[in-house]
Amino acid sequence: MKRSREEGGEQRRRPRLRNLSSKAEIAFQAGPFAKGAFRNVYNGTYTEGPQAGEPCVAKRFRNGCVFESVFFEQD
DSSP: OOOOGGTTOOOOOOOOOOOOOOEEEEEEEOOSSEEESSSSEEEEEEESSSSTEEEEEEEETTSOOOOGGGTTTTT
């Protein structure tokens, strides 16, 4: 039996292993909320699929297209 937070229990979310949502609205016009070495990160919301209505993020390269595999190794 799970205990509620009030009773000292902790609700944990299981990490999703797959993202089955197919579309999202990304707030590019609001600007990035974070920046990495190569990409900007933007807020968004899934609009279709099982995760519709849930928040998401989108990462966009800062300097156009990148094809070298080194840029994708840590993702």
